[in-house]
Each structure stands twice: as structure tokens, then as C-alpha cells.
Amino acid sequence: MNRLIPPVLFLMLLIPLALLWAYHPEDLAMRYDRQMPWDIPLILGAAILIWARVHFRSRQAEIHTFKTPRHLVTDGPFRFSRNPMYLGFLLLLVAAAFFVNVWCAVLAPAIFLAAAAFWYIPHEEAALRATLGEDYEAYSRRVRRWI
Structure with a gap:
């Protein structure tokens, strides 16, 4: 699973949601009159993800989950969350x-959240601690993991 990077997992979870939307039987539908408010998490998720991605790239930081981090990014969206890209994917x-x-569509974000919280983020945090030591420790004390 070391090669299953977060954007690929995101797409692997988004495709079944698209298929569910296209082909779901009526007996699986939620039993109330209103649609869930999907536009707010869509806008927030896209904005956070794009902001974090552009900011991370502008700092020439290592973006690949399983490669050695080059340096610590602590400004931009990383002032508010240590993991804004995961937060953006989750909101999407x-x-x-x-x-x-x-x-059953809620399984997709639940699976992504579990993978991020219990596998991706701990792996990245261990790499950051090993590479950056006290700088990362100080940053992790100041900034929350998600929001």
C-alpha cells in the first residue's frame, strides 16, 4: 500500500460514488424531501485543496507522501492545518x-478519513520527525492535525 498515494485513493473512492449516482436504486435513497447541502463542502474542499497544493509547490516542498520531506511548510493554509490537502480531499x-x-455513499469519505488518519498522516509525521526533528515538533504543538 506504500504506492497508493492519496490522490489515487481519492479517485478510487470517487468513481463508485459517480456510479452510485448514475445507477442507484430508489430504495437506497435517503428518506427526506431535501438534498444534502453538497455545494458548501465542494467549494470549501476545492478551495482548500487548490490553495494548499499551489502553496506547497511554490515552496518547492516534497508533495509525494512516501518520499523524504525536504523542508517544513508552515505558512499559508498550513498555519491552520497540518494537513490541508487531506482536508480538501475529504471535503470533496x-x-x-x-x-x-x-x-452508503458516506462510506467513501469514511474510508478516506480512516486511511488519512491511521496510515498516511502517521507515516508523514514519522518522516517529518526523523528529517526535521524539533522544528516539526514545535510546529505540531502549534497547529492542529486537521483544523
Whole structure:
């Protein structure tokens, strides 16, 4: 699983949501009159993800999850979250699940959240601690993991 980078996992979870939206039977639909508010997490997720990605690249930081970090980025969106890109992906999956409006669609963001919280982020944090030491420790004490 060391080669399953977060954008690939995101796409692997988004495709079933698209298929659910296209082909879901009515008996899976949520039982209420209103659609879930999917537009807010879509806009927030896209904005956070793009801001973090552009900012990270402008600092020439290593973006690949499983490569050795080059340096610590602590400004821009990284002032508010140590993991804004994961947060952006998660919000996009929440938006897609709300748009599909089928109860089982919530599995996609739940799977991404679990993978990020229990595998990707701990791996990255260990690499940052090993590479950057006290600089990363001080940053992690100042800034929360998600928001």
C-alpha cells in the first residue's frame, strides 16, 4: 500500500460514488424531501485543496507522501492545518456523498478519513520527525492535525 498515494485513493473512492449516482436504486435513497447541502463542502474542499497544493509547490516542498520531506511548510493554509490537502480531499468526498444522496455513499469519505488518519498522516509525521526533528515538533504543538 506504500504506492497508493492519496490522490489515487481519492479517485478510487470517487468513481463508485459517480456510479452510485448514475445507477442507484430508489430504495437506497435517503428518506427526506431535501438534498444534502453538497455545494458548501465542494467549494470549501476545492478551495482548500487548490490553495494548499499551489502553496506547497511554490515552496518547492516534497508533495509525494512516501518520499523524504525536504523542508517544513508552515505558512499559508498550513498555519491552520497540518494537513490541508487531506482536508480538501475529504471535503470533496463529503460533497460527492451528499450529492449522491444515498446512505452508503458516506462510506467513501469514511474510508478516506480512516486511511488519512491511521496510515498516511502517521507515516508523514514519522518522516517529518526523523528529517526535521524539533522544528516539526514545535510546529505540531502549534497547529492542529486537521483544523
